[in-house]
C-alpha cells in the first residue's frame with residue numbers, strides 16, 4: 141500500500157481479532173512515530189509499547205473511552221517531555237503511527253491522553269519519569285471491523301488564495 145492510499149483509507153479501528161502482531165511490526169510503527177516532524181528537531185518523545193495482557197486491561201479500565209484497549213495486541217503510549225510544542229510533536233508522532241499501522245494492514249485508534257484526568261494514572265502505571273505528558277494511547281491489532289466515516293468533502297474544506 142502506498143502512502144497516499146494508507147492516508148486516505150485509515151480509519152479508527154476499535155475491534156480486533158486475537159491474531160498476534162509480531163514484535164518487529166510494533167517496532168516499525170514506533171520507528172515511523174519517532175521520525176515524525178518535531179519543532180526544532182527536539183524529538184521529546186518516548187514510546188512505551190505495552191503487550192502484557194494484565195497491563196493492557198489496567199490501562200483500558202482507567203480510560204473513559206478506551207475500554208477496547210484490553211482487546212488489542214499492543215498499545216503504544218506516546219509520552220512527551222513537557223516542552224513548548226509537546227502536544228504538536230506528540231500528535232505528529234501519533235498520526236504517523238496510525239498511518240503506519242494502516243499500511244501494515246493493522247487497525248489502530250487514537251485514544252486521548254493529554255487533558256484527560258486519567259493521564260497521570262497511566263503515566264504512573266507505565267513508570268514514566270516526572271515531566272512527561274501522555275499525549276495518546278494507540279491500541280493496535282488485526283482489524284475485526286471496517287469502519288466507514290462521513291468526511292467533509294474536499295470542495296467544502298479547500299479554499300484557494302482566500303478563505
Ligand SMILES: Cc1cc2nc3c(=O)[nH]c(=O)nc-3n(C[C@H](O)[C@H](O)[C@H](O)COP(=O)(O)O)c2cc1C
Pocket residue numbers: 150151152153154205206249250251252253287289
Ligand atoms: C485528539 C483525539 C482524541 C481521541 N480520543 C479518542 C478516545 O478517547 N476514544 C476513541 O475511541 N477515539 C478517540 N479518538 C478517535 C476519533 O474518535 C476518530 O479519529 C474520529 O471519530 C474520526 O474517525 P476516523 O479516525 O475513523 O477518521 C480521538 C481522536 C483524536 C484526534
